[in-house]
Amino acid sequence: MMNADPAGSGTVAQTIGDKSESVDTRTAPNRARGIIDLSGTQLADRPNFLEEKLLKTRGIISAEINAFSNRMTVEFDPSLISIEKIKKLILSHAP
Secondary structure, X not given: OEEEOOOOOOEEEEEEOOEEEEEEOOOOOOOEEEEEEXXXXXXXXXXXXXHHHHHOXXXXXXXXXXXXXXXXXXXXXXXXXXXXXXXXXHHXXXX
């Protein structure tokens, strides 16, 4: 389910199952920022591995895991990759 922010902040939130992501569309053209909840996975315990894998993916500009909050911030080009594809890519590396 996707919900646009009615206040016009430019943020789109997405919830899939018990995980939630948000995408900030106010960044520069051809750039979006997504915050992906990694709770319930062991991925936040391996930040360098996951960040390295994502940065090799076309369309991903930056990736950073906050192990304390179990969230990953990804900056990407939405014309090349979607937040849904990024999430699938992340989950494919789950142990």
